[in-house]
Amino acid sequence: MMDGLGPEERLTAVEICAGAGGQSLGLHLAGFRHTLAVEIDRDAAATLERNLSRLAEKEGHEPPLVAVGDVADSSVWDPQSYTGVSLLAGGVPCPPFSIAGRQLGSSDERDLFAWAVEVAGKMNPDAVLLENVRGLSMPRFAGYRQAVLDRFAELGYRADWRLLEAKDFGVPQLRPRFILVALREEFAPYFAWPEPMPTVQTVGAALYDLMAANGWQGAEAWAKRANRVAPTVVGGSKKHGGPDLGPTRAKREWRSLGVDGLGIADAAPGPDSPADLVPKLTNQMVARIQGWAGPAYDWDFGDGRGRKTTTYRQIGNAFPPPMARAVGLAIASALRKEGHPAGDHGTRSQYSDEIYRAMREHGGYVSLAGLRRALAGTLTEEEIERRIEFLQQDFEIDVRQRGGLLTYRLGNWRAFRGQDDHARHEAFATDRLRSKIS
Incomplete structure (x- = not known):
């Protein structure tokens, strides 16, 4: 077994x-240094390049390349040119799995999760970190998750999922994120998921100084009212209008905290504002709610350039930096083989799918009764049939009648994994897909 990285060796x-x-900032604070970042949105990429260049200049080394374009386009970057990096990380598009959307999974042309797994196979990093929305943790995607775990196992990784809450890592909002971490066999036993912080920060405590910055007399009373964590900040998409803090239900929750969720303010309330005003948040405040708080999390969004909506989308769609830092530190510790190799990461996942595994292991046509026997009767035939209906949304399932019984055979995964003939290519060629990516 190889030794882990030394404490002074750079994690890339x-x-x-x-x-x-x-995520970039959180990983940087965890000790990782980017060699490349890829982003399709030009405004977000400009923000990323500006800040990563500043960090690199401060540390006295060359800034990383920020490539702008479709991450699955071979003309934008070549994964095989980056083999052997310590970590492949990313926040692949959320709409295919979002509860607020249609949850099309593999049928959504924006889905890049399975593609990212294949990229890991080309790059051979020591670890992989992918984050997404809570919807991916639901029963609808059990087969999809299992296919990801199985593919990582084939590539020599131990992988598992965990649903983490931003509020548990010093961020004053709920923001559940579904995190996948995969590590090579030699590092996996050293990995442990980060533990929640003992205290939760409230919106009032996080934003009091910003609300009071322009002399508003109601700031102190407002902060006392805003005495809990915020609902999940919603970033929105390019298809919709200006920024606001989410759908109707979310706006009601913001209102109960003393915040007007119908839009974003240019500045904090001034001394002439009524003490009982229900203020809107500024982009600076939203960034604080997302975890950009304190000197270590200083980040320039260029908010003074008159592009409030663009800035809000960049902030609202982000993976909170303290959350990324916590997971990044856990991965860095594993890659350095710190502590005792007692962990069981990837050996028994609560997010596995026994139906998918049974059908895959069988290989041929199997009836509901046959699957029930394979599962030792833990599920009824009705439950198995429902789970197969979920699988049919992401996999080809051939159904045939044999001896008066319906039998099922698991076929190909519909997910985009880089296939030359996949519908995603046509969607991008016509710009139909680009306009849907937020």
Whole structure:
């Protein structure tokens, strides 16, 4: 077995679908240094490049390349040119799995999760970190998750998922994120998921100084009212209008905290504002809610350039930096083989799918009764049939009648993994897909 990295050895990272840099900053603070970041949105990429260049200049080394374009386009970057990095990380598009959307999974042309797994196979990093929305943790995507775990195992990794809450890592909002971490066999036993912080920060405590910055007399009373964490900040998409803090239900929650969620303010309330005003948040405040707080999390969004909506989307769609830092530190510790190799990462996942595994292991046509026997009767035939209906949304399932019984055979995964004939290519060629990516 090889020794882990020494404490002074640099951990390197390639980040895909990097956005404006929430995950980038968190990983930087965890000790990773980017060699490349890829992002399709030009405004977000400009923010990322500006800040990563500043950090590199401060540390006295060359800034990483920030490539702008479709991450799956071979003309934008070549994964095989970045083999052997310590970490492949990214926040691949969320709409295919979002509860607020149609949850099309593999049928959504924006889905890049399976593609990212194949990229890991080409790059051979020591670890992989991919984050997404809570929807991916639901029963609808059990087969999809299992296919990801199985493919990582074939590539020589131990992988597992965990649903983490931003509020547990010093961020004053709920923001559940579904995190996948995969590590090579030699590092996996040293990995442990980060533990929640003992205290939770409230919106009032986080934003009081910003609300009071222009002399508003109601700031102190407002902060006392805003005495809990915020609902999840919603970044929105290019298809919709200006920024606001989410759908109707979220706006009601913001209102109960004393915040007007119908838009973003240019500045904090001034001394002439009524003490009982229900203020809107500024982009600076939203960034604080997302975890950009304190000197270590200083980040320039260029908010003074008159592009409030663009800035809000960059902030609202981000992976909170403190959350990324916590997971990054856990991965860095594993790659340095710190502590005792007692962990069981990837050996028994609560997010596995026994139906998918049974059908895959069988290989041929199997009836509901046959699957029930394979599962030792832990599920009813009705439950198995429902789970197969979920699988049919992401996999080809051939159904045939044999001896008066319906039998099922698991076929190909519909997910985009880089296939030359996949519908995603046509969607991008016509710009139909680009306009849907937020």
